[in-house]
Amino acid sequence: VYPVRPQVPAVGGYEGVGEVYSVGSAVKGLSPGDLVIPSPPSSGTWQTYVVKDHDTWHKISKDSPIEYAATVTVNPLTALRMLEDFTTLSTGDSIVQNGATSIVGQCVIQLARYRGIHSINIIRDRAGSDEVKERLKALGADEVFTESQLEVKNVKSLLSNIPEPALGLNCVGGHAASLVLKFLRQGGTMVTYGGMSKKPVTVSTSSFIFKDLSLRGFWLQKWLSADKAKECRDMVDYLLRLAQERKLKYEMELVPFDKFHSALEKALGKHGSQPKQVIKF
Amino acid sequence: VYPVRPQVPAVGGYEGVGEVYSVGSAVKGLSPGDLVIPSPPSSGTWQTYVVKDHDTWHKISKDSPIEYAATVTVNPLTALRMLEDFTTLSTGDSIVQNGATSIVGQCVIQLARYRGIHSINIIRDRAGSDEVKERLKALGADEVFTESQLEVKNVKSLLSNIPEPALGLNCVGGHAASLVLKFLRQGGTMVTYGGMSKKPVTVSTSSFIFKDLSLRGFWLQKWLSADKAKECRDMVDYLLRLAQERKLKYEMELVPFDKFHSALEKALGKHGSQPKQVIKF
Numbered sequence: 001v002y003p004v005r006p007q008v009p010a011v012g013g014y015e016g017v018g019e020v021y022s023v024g025s026a027v028k029g030l031s032p033g034d035l036v037i038p039s040p041p042s043s044g045t046w047q048t049y050v051v052k053d054h055d056t057w058h059k060i061s062k063d064s065p066i067e068y069a070a071t072v073t074v075n076p077l078t079a080l081r082m083l084e085d086f087t088t089l090s091t092g093d094s095i096v097q098n099g100a101t102s103i104v105g106q107c108v109i110q111l112a113r114y115r116g117i118h119s120i121n122i123i124r125d126r127a128g129s130d131e132v133k134e135r136l137k138a139l140g141a142d143e144v145f146t147e148s149q150l151e152v153k154n155v156k157s158l159l160s161n162i163p164e165p166a167l168g169l170n171c172v173g174g175h176a177a178s179l180v181l182k183f184l185r186q187g188g189t190m191v192t193y194g195g196m197s198k199k200p201v202t203v204s205t206s207s208f209i210f211k212d213l214s215l216r217g218f219w220l221q222k223w224l225s226a227d228k229a230k231e232c233r234d235m236v237d238y239l240l241r242l243a244q245e246r247k248l249k250y251e252m253e254l255v256p257f258d259k260f261h262s263a264l265e266k267a268l269g270k271h272g273s274q275p276k277q278v279i280k281f
Numbered sequence: 282v283y284p285v286r287p288q289v290p291a292v293g294g295y296e297g298v299g300e301v302y303s304v305g306s307a308v309k310g311l312s313p314g315d316l317v318i319p320s321p322p323s324s325g326t327w328q329t330y331v332v333k334d335h336d337t338w339h340k341i342s343k344d345s346p347i348e349y350a351a352t353v354t355v356n357p358l359t360a361l362r363m364l365e366d367f368t369t370l371s372t373g374d375s376i377v378q379n380g381a382t383s384i385v386g387q388c389v390i391q392l393a394r395y396r397g398i399h400s401i402n403i404i405r406d407r408a409g410s411d412e413v414k415e416r417l418k419a420l421g422a423d424e425v426f427t428e429s430q431l432e433v434k435n436v437k438s439l440l441s442n443i444p445e446p447a448l449g450l451n452c453v454g455g456h457a458a459s460l461v462l463k464f465l466r467q468g469g470t471m472v473t474y475g476g477m478s479k480k481p482v483t484v485s486t487s488s489f490i491f492k493d494l495s496l497r498g499f500w501l502q503k504w505l506s507a508d509k510a511k512e513c514r515d516m517v518d519y520l521l522r523l524a525q526e527r528k529l530k531y532e533m534e535l536v537p538f539d540k541f542h543s544a545l546e547k548a549l550g551k552h553g554s555q556p557k558q559v560i561k562f
Contacts, residue, residue: 003487003491173486191489192486192489192490193490194486194490195485195486195487195490200483200484200485200486201483201484201485201486201489202481202482202483202484203481203482203483203484203496204476204481204482205454205473205475205476205481205482206284206476207498208472208473208474208482208496208497208498208499209473209474209475209476209498209499209500210284210498210500211498212498212500212503213498214495214496214497215484215489215495215496215497216489216495216496217488217489217490217491217492217493217494218489218490219490219491219493222493
């Protein structure tokens with residue numbers, strides 16, 4: 001899927017937390033025992049020892065929740081940037097997203113709520129969807145609909161006291177993307193950051209001309225160009241602070257290394273829907 | 282198609298040139314005999330006499346080419362705005378459009394050329410397409426392709442010395458819109474202003490995420506909000522100056538009123554492809 005292919009043989013892992021083992025004599029600001037994450041994220045975290053330039057590492061507070069620190073640099077950052085970079089949202093505004101159970105989706109709900117922004121969330125129809133709705137509402141979701149609930153002429157009539165959203169987030173494509181477009185207000189923007197259904201986005205001519213919608217895309221790896229390093233680390237610190245205050249949480253499982261095989265199977269979806277797997281070496 | 286419906290009974294006609302017959306005593310800057318156009322355009326030009334507030338009328342130079350003055354406020358204005366409002370184009374840049382034989386398309390070619398911008402043009406496959414290509418090239422088109430010519434893996438290989446376009450214009454939808462998207466460079470924008478095929482625009486997830494394309498829409502009637510009146514008239518004057526200098530021309534037929542019926546049939550496409558019909562009352 002991604003247009004980035006590491007040369008093989010390569011070491012896997014793009015995120016993670018490490019402990020500083022030793023530092024060169026010229027290194028300032030890092031000492032043995034410090035916790036660090038690669039920021040911007042970079043390949044090769046699945047190894048016992050890594051030697052890299054000290055600029056690669058971002059020192060994090062020792063009381064950062066470790067499993068969040070290990071997973072903060074991609075999904076939560078994507079959620080944060082998408083809420084910031086495409087429209088100006090004010091308290092009381094709303095957004096709509098599909099794929100709301102994804103980690104990005106869970107972060108969007110919480111980061112929006114934290115800023116006083118309502119979220120309208122679209123999930124798949126599947127067994128247990130009522131329970132999923134409750135879980136997302138517990139995170140701060142205002143509305144959660146399954147796709148089949150939205151098979152009505154006017155989806156906006158389903159919204160009680162929430163304004164029409166100016167921003168939509170799409171990580172599914174196909175019909176689920178069309179549902180996001182249906183919710184958007186005149187002049188709204190939909191940002192595509194994934195395509196889980198493997199289906200393209202289809203848009204009517206009138207959506208562009210008369211509804212004046214804008215369609216954009218977001219890819220964190222492109223955003224994380226060199227000159228964003230500082231901004232990126234500030235964002236990581238911000239998100240980890242929220243995680244520490246329990247204002248940001250998402251579903252994951254911290255797994256010891258000797259359970260690697262079953263964690264891999266869970267991550268590959270062999271046992272149905274499972275939380276994100278974070279390996280502890 | 283349009284979400285604007287005049288109350289019936291209504292007088293047709295949205296563009297046209299009139300001659301001032303008489304003015305009220307408080308009116309300054311307009312005298313009997315002056316040529317005027319409604320600017321912004323407004324319904325009701327198909328009548329012998331019209332009484333409206335003097336602000337409605339934009340006085341044009343008496344040596345303005347009359348058929349251009351009668352048709353300048355919608356299509357050429359649309360072409361001009363779309364070249365200006367979505368990307369910053371510099372001399373040597375290029376654009377791509379489908380529906381290149383439309384009046385908007387013909388204006389885009391000439392306005393682009395006038396600014397030193399290359400145009401890549403996509404037309405339908407039909408009898409006489411070689412002749413159409415020659416006509417568009419005579420207007421200043423750099424490249425003209427039929428849709429079937431673009432059934433190759435890499436459309437960009439067809440471009441010799443033209444840079445990849447940052448701006449695409451779509452008035453067709455469906456496959457012809459996908460061809461515009463294929464030509465666009467990384468980070469490019471496609472503006473939809475029509476949907477002649479009645480088919481929606483379909484976009485892959487990777488076009489948004491990895492190619493970072495933006496999709497937008499343009500509708501002149503929305504752009505022409507009250508506070509654009511002055512800007513609008515300056516644009517009209519600019520375009521009419523170009524028309525007078527023969528730097529802007531497009532295919533139309535000036536028809537006396539007693540040929541109204543055959544002109545209407547031509548305009549409705551009953552005799553195949555015909556130039557735009559401009560009625561002289």
